[in-house]
Amino acid sequence: MENYLWVITFAPLAGAFVNGILAVSFSNSQRSVNERLVSFIGCVAPLISFVTAVGIFFHLRGLPESERLVVQTLFPWLVSGELHIDFALMVDTLSMVMVLVVTGVGTVIHFYSIGYMAKDDGFARYFSYLNLFMFAMLVLVMAKNLPVLFVGWEGVGLCSYLLIGFWYKDINNAAAGKKAFVVNRMGDFAFLIGIFVLFAVTLRLGHPTLDFLGVRELISEHPDAFATTATVAGILFFIGATGKSAQIPLYVWLPDAMAGPTPVSALIHAATMVTAGVYMVARLSYVYLESPVAMAIVATVGAATAFFAATIGICQKDIKKVLAYSTVSQLGYMFAAVGVGAYAAGIFHLMTHAFFKACLFLGAGSVIHAMSGEQDMFKMGSLGKKMKITSVTFVIAALTIAGVPPLAAFFSKDEILWNVFTAGVGPAWLPGFLWAILFVGAGVTAFYMFRAVLLTFYGERRYTDEAAHHLHESPPVMTMPLIILAAGSVVAGFVGVPAVLGGSNWFHHYLEPAIGPIAHHAAEVAGHATESAVHSAGGETHASHGLEIALMVLSVLVGVIGILVAFRLYLHKPLIPGRLAERAKGLYQLVYNKYFVDEAYEKTLVKPGYQLSDKLCFRVVDVWIIDGIVNGVGVFARLFGSAVRLFQTGLVRTYALFFLLGLLYLIYRLVG
Amino acid sequence: MTFPVVDTNVLLQLAPMLVLLLAGLVFMMAGAFTRRAGAFQRSFVIVFHIVVLVYVIKLWSVEASPILNGMLIVDRFSLFFTALVTLCALGTVLTSAHYLDRFGMNRGEFFSMLFFSTMGMVVLVSALDLISVFLGIELMSLAIYILVAFRRRDFLSNEAALKYFLIGAFAIGFFLYGVSLIYGVTGSTNFGDIAAAVAEKGLARNPLFLLAIALILAGLGFKVSSVPFHMWTPDVYQGAPTPITSFMATAVKAASFAAFVRLFYMCFMTSKDQWVAIIWVLAVVTMTVGNVVALVQRNIKRMMAYSSIAHAGYILIGIAALSVDNNNAASGIMFYVVVYAFMTLGAFALISAIEKKGITRGLEEPDYSGLGLERPFLGFCMAAFMFSLAGIPPTAGFFAKYYVFSAAVNEGLVGLVIIAVLNSALSLYYYLRVVVAMYMQRRDVPVPVDADLGIRIVLLISLLAVLWLGFGPSGVVPGVEDVLEWTRTSLAKVNGLGM
Secondary structure: OHHHHHHHHHHHHHHHHHHHHHHHHHOOOOOOOOHHHHHHHHHHHHHHHHHHHHHHHHHHHHOOHHHOEEEEEEEEEEEEOOEEEEEEEEEEHHHHHHHHHHHHHHHHHHHHHHHHOOOOOOHHHHHHHHHHHHHHHHHHHHEOEHHHHHHHHHHHHHHHHHHHOOOOOOHHHHHHHHHHHHHHHHHHHHHHHHHHHHHHHHHHOOOOOOEHHHHHHHHHHOOHHHHHHHHHHHHHHHHHHHHHOOOOOOOOHHHHHHHOOHHHHHHHHHHOHHHHHHHHHHHOHHHHOOOHHHHHHHHHHHHHHHHHHHHHHHOOOEHHHHHHHHHHHHHHHHHHHHHOOOHHHHHHHHHHHHHHHHHHHHHHHHHHHHOOOOOEHHHOOOHHHOOHHHHHHHHHHHHHHOOOOOOHHHHHHHHHHHHHHOOOOOOOOHHHHHHHHHHHHHHHHHHHHHHHHHHHHOOOOOOOHHHHHHOOOOOHHHHHHHHHHHHHHHHHHHHHOOHHHOOOOHHHHHHHHHOOOOHHHHHHHHOOOOHHHHHHHHOOOOOOHHHHHHHHHHHHHHHHHHHHHHHHHHHHOOOHHHHHHHHOHHHHHHHHOHHHHHHHHHHHHHHHHHHHHHHHHHHHHHHHHHHHHHHHHHHHHHHHHHHHHHHOOOOHHHHHHHHHHHHHHHHHHHOO | OOOOOOOHHHHHHHHHHHHHHHHHHHHHHHHHHOOOOOHHHHHHHHHHHHHHHHHHHHHOOOOOOOEOOOOEOOOHHHHHHHHHHHHHHHHHHHHHHHHHHHOOOOOHHHHHHHHHHHHHHHHHHHEOEHHHHHHHHHHHHHHHHHHHOOOOOOHHHHHHHHHHHHHHHHHHHHHHHHHHHHHHHHOOOEHHHHHHHHHHHOOOOOHHHHHHHHHHHHHHHHHOOOOOOOOHHHHHHHHOOHHHHHHHHHHHHHHHHHHHHHHHHHOOHHHHHHHHHHHHHHHHHHHHHHHHHHHOOOEHHHHHHHHHHHHHHHHHHHHHOOOOOOOHHHHHHHHHHHHHHHHHHHHHHHHHHHOOOOOOOOOEHHHHOOHHHHOHHHHHHHHHHHHHHHOOOOOHHHHHHHHHHHHHHHOOOHHHHHHHHHHHHHHHHHHHHHHHHHHHOOOOOOOOOOOOHHHHHHHHHHHHHHHHOOOOOEOOEHHHHHHHHHHHHHHHHHHHHHO
8 A cells, every 4th residue: 555655645736737737738729728627637646645545544543552553655865975865755654644634634635625616717726836746745744754755845845936926917926925934934945944853853862864764763762862853843843833833923924815806815834734833843842842941832832823913803894814824823722732742632623723724715715706806804794695505504603613512622722721731831820821812812702703794694685686696505516615624524523533532532542643752761751851741642631521521611611712702792782892992092003013013124124234235235245246256257367268269360370379488388387 | 823821800890981982883873874863872971881880889799909900890889880980970961951952962973982981980880900090081072072062163162172172282291200100119000019119118298209299189070070180171161062061071070079089098198198288278278269269150050150169179178078987978978979069960951951052051150040849840850959959957068068178177187178168168159059040030031942852851860869869867868878888898999998
């Protein structure tokens, strides 16, 4: 079965290639490309990946728990001195979850795109990019070593850029793409340095490697050698993750990224790519477990982002912006989980989030499609009557994110909260504090989500008659994915029912072999500042079951309160929000303008950076020094050439004379 | 009457030369009885070349030893170069089909001279004696003089031939003087005996011996167009029919360097301390003058002539890096001439396709405007050759330079390599100018290109060679390793014989 790993990655690449050729060959012609052919190729490619991935899944299940790993080396890639890096793919249980999410949700979104992108000029180009994204994302999650992961990491960044600016003729979209790319590059730079740091240590230990298994083995054998490295590398990797996964301080690109087509927002900027950072931290769990400092930073930044982004979500008017900030916030929850060592909980929430957030985005896309591109929720209202399937699935997904039992996010979010509460990271007050932030954040989440639901689908009608004329439920090719994803949001949680509710937390045990130090070293490491991690990984609890249930009830309550407040404010008393905004004008403006973070970045980083580039790098270094040298060499060389040319008289006697002079020189040097 | 006993083994080893001789005679006769060499004759030309190549393959596994009283040796080193010059000749033939017709010189003698010249080269690369070196050079050159003048009614062609002939005679005179001094000092003209005598009598620092080296160096420097013995090159390259320019730049240069390497490796290594500084200077001025003057050329054939001078300079770095301890430099030189042969053959094939009668002769830069956009394949090939000539990875030109330069660095010639790398950067300017003209300039009427089947074949094969030889570092492309391996075995043998 391991011989088929390449199929998973290369089927989308082939699709991207074929559709790319179609896109190029039709780019200048009058005829438009055959959409059936393009969508067939574009959707079959990820479907092949998905089917193959399911096959690998069952193959893995057949193996004993500790040996659940398949590896395929495609070719030796970088060989230089002591560095030997293969282009190799690997699927263990952690990768397996990611591959299934990416290919499963990805395939559904591909089908949805057929309807959403119909009659677009760039139909073939769109599917080509989307397939290319699948390829890069699958390389990322199936990489066997850091350089290959980095290839995927950069590849998804590129595709994200291409798709955000997909409608590049609008300058705003192109600018949003550029912003995403530049912000991501800042994170990637740190990530790259992290790779170098890690390699330097393995080189010093005499086993130069960047292979995940190799590093894991080394760390398990020499934990002391990695003491400071783990902190440095862990922080550097996490800076990379803040870029890719939109955490403080590099989250600013994600809301702007909503400029892309909505299915892209669903696939790349909600379900898959932005979770790459969470996956990466889980993949390198053995590095983070060596550094309590790095873990505390990850958890704190995650929790802070979760709360901060949720509050911004309250005041947004654009339905996609609400979902974007919601994504930033939910990613924060995942980082809080992996930061406290609860890797399984983080990945579990990643999986459930992929379902409900993709469903929300596609639902929003369906609304936008029906409203002919309108995204302002205050120009919608009571759409539920016309769009039954969209509204029902949207509400299900919203209930899920609010944490209403027994929907998926109830289990996953609760597991995160419980693990944060009982974590042993940082100073003694930190876990309780983080829990409180996340707890309040959960209430805010429920509130802004139902604000969006009520503004969009219920209440009074605020759209124009002309819009009403076009209003329609989306075609089945778009509603079927909504139903599938809504169903997923309902049932996905049952793979991780915690013990306290009578479940076995199958998901948790499934991931175990891929997480943390190698099993037979685990005992030694146990006393090594990673107590909390081990206990959460093992599912053992010090706190009582009663406390766990109490917290669970609390978090359900806060969610329900959030929903009820939303109902009160936006359905029963729709005038209150306006009055509230009047009364606390300063606060409202602050939140509405996203705390002015973009403006602050603009003033402190972008402008000075631009000035530096323009005044110093361009006007002085480039024009004067570099161009000066280049032009000077050119002028000098041409003058010299023209001078030498003068000797080229065309007369044989001159040639013979130079021959003789040359010979005399030779004789002088040799004999004389 | 009794015939002398003929050793069939010796005959077999001489077979490539004999086939070329026979072919030369056959086409001399053909030229006397037919007005124009048609497809029929041309196909025979190709067959003869293929026969030579077949013999090369056959001889590859034959144990080599000096033949004809030590005048020649047919070892893998000479077979490697025999195959190379034969391929160059074949490339010239394929390039020339329409060209000869266009300029009214499609005669059997053209091929006859080509065969004689190739035979001279085979003698030259197989030479194990200064006399056979002289014979090889003369046979090669005399035929080339005629080929350069083959456009009889063209002023430039005649001028070029006369200049080449005069300076060539001048140069070979010095060469012969050097040979006579060697004979006077060592009592032999045989490579092996010279080396033995030098070792025996301690002649490494003998002034007469060093004077002889200087004279021979001047003679060989003329053949490989090293500055300051280069001045004929631009005029001759420009005046000669373009396929012949291509033949001179590739085959003549490769054969001369083969003799250069063998002679210096086998006979003069003990005096290396004396001559390495001179080669250093020659290499520096050769590549610098070549590159700098190429910058101001407008005519593409003259530009290629100076480019050829510059590349001779890079190869001279390999000569300076020759060492008895390893074959890095020698194998680097061999790889270099192969790569240079392919990229130059390809470039000249396209130049001949575009050349035409008229005032500018289709040889100026504007004649290439928009070619890359109108004829994507031709443009891509030319761009690849230009990038390769400039030494941009992943083309073969980069690795050719890399092997030679790394051998030089290992020998401690760091300064020389730095100058060479700076020179490579400089050369980008005039190579890329062609690419710029092809892709970034437009003109109203399309470029008239007469790219017949032969030219297309040469372009395709050269392109594949330039990409394949360069695609990856050793280990990824087995061919490169093989070439280097052949060289090593061959040179080990030369080493064993000489030292």
